Amino acid sequence: MSADDFPLIGAAAARAREAARVLRTLPTETKDAALVAMAEALLERADEVLAANAADVEAAAADGTPESVLDRLRLTPARVSGVADALRQLVALPDPVGDVVRGSTLANGLQLRQVRVPLGVVGIVYEARPNVTVDAAGLCLKSGNAALLRGSASAHRTNTALVAVLTEAAEKAGLPAGSVALLPADRASVGELLNARGLVDVVIPRGGASLIQRVVTESRVPVIETGVGNCHVYVDASADPAMAEAIVLNSKTHRVSVCNSAETLLVHRDVAFLPRLLTALAEAGVTLHGDDAARAAHDGVLPATDEDWATEYLSLDMAVRVVDDLPGALDHISRWGSGHSEAIVADSARAIADFTAGVDAAAVLVNASTRFTDGGEFGFGAEIGISTQKLHARGPLGLPELTSTTYVVTGSGHTR
Amino acid sequence: MSADDFPLIGAAAARAREAARVLRTLPTETKDAALVAMAEALLERADEVLAANAADVEAAAADGTPESVLDRLRLTPARVSGVADALRQLVALPDPVGDVVRGSTLANGLQLRQVRVPLGVVGIVYEARPNVTVDAAGLCLKSGNAALLRGSASAHRTNTALVAVLTEAAEKAGLPAGSVALLPADRASVGELLNARGLVDVVIPRGGASLIQRVVTESRVPVIETGVGNCHVYVDASADPAMAEAIVLNSKTHRVSVCNSAETLLVHRDVAFLPRLLTALAEAGVTLHGDDAARAAHDGVLPATDEDWATEYLSLDMAVRVVDDLPGALDHISRWGSGHSEAIVADSARAIADFTAGVDAAAVLVNASTRFTDGGEFGFGAEIGISTQKLHARGPLGLPELTSTTYVVTGSGHTR
Known part of the structure; x- marks a missing residue:
């Protein structure tokens, strides 16, 4: 040519x-x-x-x-x-x-x-x-x-x-x-x-x-x-409730239209503070789309379909799924994630290590908001975008x- | 999918x-x-x-x-x-x-x-x-x-x-x-x-x-x-004759069927030993395809066409072109090279610097055979190939x- x-x-x-x-x-x-x-x-x-x-x-x-x-x-x-x-x-x-x-x-x-x-x-x-x-x-x-x-x-x-x-x-x-x-x-x-x-x-x-x-x-x-960021926050059974709430809220609501905002919340079934977490999101104006367990934990959660798991909302919407264990969270992320940014909130070193090893994404955030995946935040100065591919x-x-x-x-x- | x-x-x-x-x-x-x-x-x-x-x-x-x-x-x-x-x-x-x-x-x-x-x-x-x-x-x-x-x-x-x-x-x-x-x-x-x-x-x-x-x-x-290697050796006016002969012969004849063997010889017009260089190649069994200046320097050089400049022979054939100066060599390589390995033989630091800065390839070899572009030679152990693309x-x-x-x-x- x-x-x-x-x-x-x-x-x-x-x-x-x-x-x-x-x-x-x-x-x-x-x-x-x-x-x-x-x-x-x-x-x-x-x-x-x-x-x-x-x-x-x-x-x-x-x-x-x-x-x-x-x-x-x-x-x-x-x-x-x-x-x-x-x-x-x-x-x-x-x-x-x-x-x-x-x-x-x-x-x-x-x-x-x-x-x-x-x-x-x-x-x-x-x-x-x-x-x-x-x-x-x-x-x-x-x-x-x-x-x-x-x-x-x-x-x-x-x-x-x-x-x-x-x-x-x-x-x-x-x-x-x-x-x-x-x-x-x-x-x-x-x-x-x-x-x-x-x-x-x-x-x-x-x-x-x-x-x-x-x-x-x-x-x-x-x-x-x-650019496409279907990002998740996984709240482990070992998570501190206040830290989980702060990170989930920040990941979802700090700026909804950007690729490093969170779209789906995954919660371990033993997390007792799920109702409080969903209330905090709802009070921040977030429309929730959840599975049966999430809907049982909070009134007004809309039923989630596969489309919700697949969607990068870029809006004040969030999908919520309760998982049996950490491998369940990894399976969900492997199936639906776009390989951008995946966060875990946990106090268990083993859970953190398993999540970090098991997630295949551009960034894994441990006890930090997904919003930190950013050239400026990383100290690189200007950025031309955020790559979600594996080569180069x-x-x-x-x-x-x-x-x-x-x-x-x-x-x-x-x-x- | x-x-x-x-x-x-x-x-x-x-x-x-x-x-x-x-x-x-x-x-x-x-x-x-x-x-x-x-x-x-x-x-x-x-x-x-x-x-x-x-x-x-x-x-x-x-x-x-x-x-x-x-x-x-x-x-x-x-x-x-x-x-x-x-x-x-x-x-x-x-x-x-x-x-x-x-x-x-x-x-x-x-x-x-x-x-x-x-x-x-x-x-x-x-x-x-x-x-x-x-x-x-x-x-x-x-x-x-x-x-x-x-x-x-x-x-x-x-x-x-x-x-x-x-x-x-x-x-x-x-x-x-x-x-x-x-x-x-x-x-x-x-x-x-x-x-x-x-x-x-x-x-x-x-x-x-x-x-x-x-x-x-x-x-x-x-x-x-x-893999595709249309590799050149450029012999500068400042080149040592014996070194040039050794590198050109090795680059062309050490193993002809591989991507890091040389296909075209570019020679500065002031190189007085061109006839001896072409004789050495012919004596090593190389069929030469040259421009008018190359044909004038040695008997039996076939006329080269654009197809010769473009071809990765992978055989005992070599194209030969006499260039007016180093920028002429860079222009030829920019037009015809495949971005694999480009060698210069020179004693002038300025020529070496200009060649190194001006060539856009996976490897630039200074006073060394093109055959060194190799994972084993570089000390990387095994290699799965040699990339000629720029990404990754x-x-x-x-x-x-x-x-x-x-x-x-x-x-x-x-x-x-």
Whole structure:
């Protein structure tokens, strides 16, 4: 496949490929200077961006877009300033490129070093939030990658303005042309991106379950899967009641629309404080969907079906199931979990060890809220998403996860 | 998708999934005991395996299979003993499962550990060599993974006998049933494997370019791409003549049928010893395919076309191109290379630095033969292949590359 096979994205991908050859060799200070210049340009030219955004919001509102989606789409001077700050914060993070991951001198004297290098050309497919345009461009550039950004049609005027500001500043600061490009918002441009093997090194979807599903099943380009979180909190028989209540409430209600919030509560049948726990959830406004035992423990619990176990509610709903023992909780998580974040509240070291060993997920949280699975909370700085796949990177994706490695083998005429 | 959607492989995949839940928690000593038992059983029951193999070889010979392929298919008592030894050697390698890759205590007191865990269910698709059956099973088990093996139809009797011996010994030693399974050799079983998202965690092809191409373009299951090596040796103007000759000859002729042998020689136009270099290659039996400058430097060089630059010969053929400068070599490699192994012979530190920074490949070899890109040479012990992709693992795939990670986050009632 060559660039000519992709009418919508081929030219941008070919320029990005050329840009990537330069980006991989740029020193950190050049990349950092560009990030600062991009942040300054966003503030200086905020009016352009806000005007474009107002047109997007107006058009979306005229189409009857619900207010919650309009809010995600909307930029304000404070939000523009926020994304500019995020670019500046990238300057403070260490550049992963050039890190020596492993090194040794072999018995024959060959010097072996495994060195981090950029991935190359990274495609990001995302939905309405225009802040992703800036975040993704910044993360890719800091890690030496070229970025092909495919945002939603509803934000296309905003994204066009943002990318114009960013690319002009970046090029003036010494980055190669084509380092960041916005792809057409046509539906077909996603299809091209997913087939552009050899032109694009990796595609990362950021958005809802249906977008992610399309990308992971259709793509011939390697994908880093992010985001779907059907997360559980298991309350063991050994759990402290107050700790269990605090962690369950926090996991469910701290912010309901995010992938690391909890969707299902699993409770050991010997937990005597189940009625109090369900009352606390109900008082916090949570609609409960439970099995027979949960419904017997609290009035007003709706009957749960398999669909409840399978659903990432992203709302103030929670499924509740009483399990016979810890293996029962592990079986439930193995069947229904999405491999994102699974929490246990327990005081038994054996229960904690069995849960930690038995759960297959990006993160296992012991006596802590599921909400801690987050690049910022983990101290990684910015993140481009949370990977729920097993290859390459699992969990929060920081700058090192946007790199590959090369083995550099240095000899003095070595032959076999 | 569930196991019922896959008539040829679904039942084995479902058993492998169950086995993987047990395998991930087994201590190293149990896995090592199973590897020893498998090695012993192979020696004890070598006659069964050799009889099955004789039937495969006879059938293949009757079909007119060329001797080189028959040789790959053929087992001898010495070869059986060799694969048994390979299993024993795995015992000596460290178990990657449980390794703490990264760990810290966060400001809020949360303890963060990133721990290696098995991938789960690994599918291997491979061609005629029956030793892959044993190697792949051993590598997967040592790293706590269940293995679904899809070998070629021509080796199916041999593979069936091998897997019967291996699984019986493994189960007797305490591994769960279903840990290793041989899939039907039908063409359709590969298609099922490549679509078994959720049942299979990763597919690794081991074989020729067409097999790899089918797997990487068709698979909906994440793939680790291995093997195609269109490798170059670049001889810089600063190269020592004797060193250049030794490295070029070794890279090309040490073993021609493997992915880390060199296919194209790139020579700086100021290299005065080009005629002597080409004479040495011709005297070693290499058929040369060159551009005009190469043809002018040596008699009998065939004219090279783009197809020569693109071809992984895997034979005593070599393409030769004279380049104006080091950027010319980088451009050629960027256009035609497969991202496997690229070597430079040079004495100039600047040339070495520019080459190392500018080449995007799994391995860059400085004053050393391309033949060193190898798990054994790198000191990793056994390898399941050499990855030429950028995600997850690049270069020789040892045991750590057959794992994923989980973040284990331990608090004492932490909430956000």
